[in-house]
Amino acid sequence: MDNYNNAANIKEIRSGLLIVPVWAEGHALLARLLWQTGMHTEAMASFQKAIELQPEKLEWKLAFLDCQMRRGDEAGAVPELLKIVSDNINDANTVISAVSIIGSVARHDIAIRCLKWCLGKRPDEATLKAALASELISAGQVAEGCALFIKLIQQSEKNIYYLPVLVSAPGWTGAFEQALQIAEFFYGMPNTEHPSLLSNIGNLMIALNRSKEAMPFYERAFLQSPENEQMRFGLAVAYLKSGDYEKGWKQNELRPSVQKLPESKPWRGKGSISGKTLLLPGDQGMGDVIQFVRYIPYLTSLGARLILVVCTPLVRLFRTLPWPVEVRDLSEQISTEHDFNCPLLSLPLALMHYIGTEIPHDVPYFFPYAKDVSRFAWLRDKPGRKKIGLVWSGRARPEYGIAYRARSTSLEAFAPITSQAGVTFVNLQFGEPAGELQSLKGISIVDPMNDVRDMADTAAIIENLDLVISVDTSVAHLAGALGKPVWMLTRSDCCWRWLENRDDTPWYPTMRIFRSQPGSLDHAIALAAEELQRVLHDNAPEAACILNSEYEALT
Structure with missing residues (x-):
C-alpha cells in the first residue's frame, strides 16, 4: 500500500471513528497506517486506544511495544515484553514475536537470555531453538548459532527451511x-x-x-x-x-518502503511538467541526496518550477546550488501546492527518456559561502604542510547486519595514516565517534567541528583542505561534489554505487576508492597510508586529484 493510499485510508478510518469511537479494530488499523507514514506519536496513541477497548488482543499490545522499542523506550517496553513471554510460555509464536521485538533494536543479549530461559522450560521446541540460533548470529556468535541450525536440520528434514538463515549467517x-x-x-x-x-x-x-x-x-x-x-x-x-x-x-x-517518502502525485518522466510545480523530496541518507541532486539541471529545460526538500543540516548548503531551484527544510510543514513529485533517487529513471543512462559528472556543483570559507581560513596557517581531513565512522545501522559495521572503523585504526609526518590532519568527524579525539595520544589532529553548524560549514572547511580521507559516508560525497580530492575507504562488499573492482567512479571525478578485504577497513587503510606516504615523498599532492589519465583534463 503506497503512501498516497495510506493518506486516503487514514482519512476514511478517522471519519468512521467519529461515528463509532469504540471501533477497536479501526483504532488498531489507524495506528498501523499512521506509523507507516511517520506519524509515530499519533500511532502509539491509537494503539493505546485499541488496547484499552480490547485488552485481551495481544497482537495490538505487541505492536504497541514494538513502536515503543523503536522510539528508544527500552526501559518501558522490555519488562512488558518479558512478562508476555512468561505468561505465554506455551505459545511459541507469541514468545518468538515478543523476543523478536527485543532483538529488532539490537538488544540481542536480552533476547538470547530470554530464549535460553524458555528452552529450559520447553527443551524440545524446535522453533524456539531456531529463534535462539538467529539471535546468536545477530549478536555475532555466529559459530554457535550455525551449529544450532545444523543440528536442527540434521534432526528433521522438515527443518530444511532454516537453510536460508544458515547460509546467510x-x-x-x-x-x-x-x-x-x-x-x-x-x-x-x-x-x-x-x-x-x-x-x-x-x-x-x-x-x-x-x-x-x-x-x-x-x-x-x-x-x-x-x-x-x-x-x-x-x-x-x-x-x-x-x-x-x-x-x-x-x-x-x-x-523498500522505509527508503521512501510519502508521494501523492508521482512523476516519473511521462507527461509534460512545463509550467507545473515539481516537488523533489531528498529521500534516504544525506550522502544519497548530495549524490543525486546533480540531476536537477536536466529538469530546468522542461519548464517546471522546482522545489527541493532536504533535511535541516543540508538546507544552507543546497542553497548554493547554481540552478533555479527553491530549497526548503524537510522538518517544516510543506504547505505549498504542487502538481507532481519525484524523489531525488527516482530522477535517473524519470530522466532516462531525455538523457539515457548517462551519469552527470560535472563538479563542483556546491559552492561554499565565502564568509564561511574565510571563517575557517586559519586552517591554512602552516604553509608547506598539507591539510588532510579525516572521517573514520559513518552512522551505525544495526539493521543491516554485522558486516555493515565494516563501513566504519576507529580513529585508532587510522594510525597508519595519522602517524605520517609533514601533514596537518583535520577532524571532519561528527557525532559520537568524534569523542575518540579525547583519548588520542601522541598525534595532533586539529578539530574545528565545534564551530560547525551544518554541512555548509563542513563544506567550507573542506574548501580549505588539500585532501579528504573518509569512509563511505556523506562527507565523502560532499568532498566529491565540491570537486575536491577525496580518498574513500570502503568495505570489500561496498555499496552498489561504487560498482565493482574499480578505484575510480563515474559519480565523482576527483574521488579515488580504496577497497578493503572482508571483515574490516584495515586493508583499505593500509593501502591509503602507503599511497599517502608515496605522495608526500614525491612532494606531489596533485597526484591525489589524478585518478587516471581520463580524468586528468577535468581536474
Missing part, C-alpha cells in the same frame, strides 16, 4: 566466500529452490562483487515472491552494481 561477519560454499553444498537438494535461499545466494555473490552471476538467482526469487521488498531491492542492487542502469533504475522503484 557467515556473511554477517564478512565470511562471504565460506557462506557461498555452504550454499553451493546444499543447493539442489529437495525443497531448496526457495526464494529466501535464492535471495541469500544472490546477496553473497553481490558481496563478492559477482553481481552478474547473482542476477539469475534474484530473478527467480523475485518471480516466486514479487511482493517481498528485500528481494525486489536485491535485484535492483545486482543490476546497479553491475552497471546495468537501464534495468537498475526501473527496479530501484521497488526499493
Whole structure:
C-alpha cells in the first residue's frame, strides 16, 4: 500500500471513528497506517486506544511495544515484553514475536537470555531453538548459532527451511566466500529452490562483487515472491552494481518502503511538467541526496518550477546550488501546492527518456559561502604542510547486519595514516565517534567541528583542505561534489554505487576508492597510508586529484 493510499485510508478510518469511537479494530488499523507514514506519536496513541477497548488482543499490545522499542523506550517496553513471554510460555509464536521485538533494536543479549530461559522450560521446541540460533548470529556468535541450525536440520528434514538463515549467517561477519560454499553444498537438494535461499545466494555473490552471476538467482526469487521488498531491492542492487542502469533504475522503484517518502502525485518522466510545480523530496541518507541532486539541471529545460526538500543540516548548503531551484527544510510543514513529485533517487529513471543512462559528472556543483570559507581560513596557517581531513565512522545501522559495521572503523585504526609526518590532519568527524579525539595520544589532529553548524560549514572547511580521507559516508560525497580530492575507504562488499573492482567512479571525478578485504577497513587503510606516504615523498599532492589519465583534463 503506497503512501498516497495510506493518506486516503487514514482519512476514511478517522471519519468512521467519529461515528463509532469504540471501533477497536479501526483504532488498531489507524495506528498501523499512521506509523507507516511517520506519524509515530499519533500511532502509539491509537494503539493505546485499541488496547484499552480490547485488552485481551495481544497482537495490538505487541505492536504497541514494538513502536515503543523503536522510539528508544527500552526501559518501558522490555519488562512488558518479558512478562508476555512468561505468561505465554506455551505459545511459541507469541514468545518468538515478543523476543523478536527485543532483538529488532539490537538488544540481542536480552533476547538470547530470554530464549535460553524458555528452552529450559520447553527443551524440545524446535522453533524456539531456531529463534535462539538467529539471535546468536545477530549478536555475532555466529559459530554457535550455525551449529544450532545444523543440528536442527540434521534432526528433521522438515527443518530444511532454516537453510536460508544458515547460509546467510557467515556473511554477517564478512565470511562471504565460506557462506557461498555452504550454499553451493546444499543447493539442489529437495525443497531448496526457495526464494529466501535464492535471495541469500544472490546477496553473497553481490558481496563478492559477482553481481552478474547473482542476477539469475534474484530473478527467480523475485518471480516466486514479487511482493517481498528485500528481494525486489536485491535485484535492483545486482543490476546497479553491475552497471546495468537501464534495468537498475526501473527496479530501484521497488526499493523498500522505509527508503521512501510519502508521494501523492508521482512523476516519473511521462507527461509534460512545463509550467507545473515539481516537488523533489531528498529521500534516504544525506550522502544519497548530495549524490543525486546533480540531476536537477536536466529538469530546468522542461519548464517546471522546482522545489527541493532536504533535511535541516543540508538546507544552507543546497542553497548554493547554481540552478533555479527553491530549497526548503524537510522538518517544516510543506504547505505549498504542487502538481507532481519525484524523489531525488527516482530522477535517473524519470530522466532516462531525455538523457539515457548517462551519469552527470560535472563538479563542483556546491559552492561554499565565502564568509564561511574565510571563517575557517586559519586552517591554512602552516604553509608547506598539507591539510588532510579525516572521517573514520559513518552512522551505525544495526539493521543491516554485522558486516555493515565494516563501513566504519576507529580513529585508532587510522594510525597508519595519522602517524605520517609533514601533514596537518583535520577532524571532519561528527557525532559520537568524534569523542575518540579525547583519548588520542601522541598525534595532533586539529578539530574545528565545534564551530560547525551544518554541512555548509563542513563544506567550507573542506574548501580549505588539500585532501579528504573518509569512509563511505556523506562527507565523502560532499568532498566529491565540491570537486575536491577525496580518498574513500570502503568495505570489500561496498555499496552498489561504487560498482565493482574499480578505484575510480563515474559519480565523482576527483574521488579515488580504496577497497578493503572482508571483515574490516584495515586493508583499505593500509593501502591509503602507503599511497599517502608515496605522495608526500614525491612532494606531489596533485597526484591525489589524478585518478587516471581520463580524468586528468577535468581536474
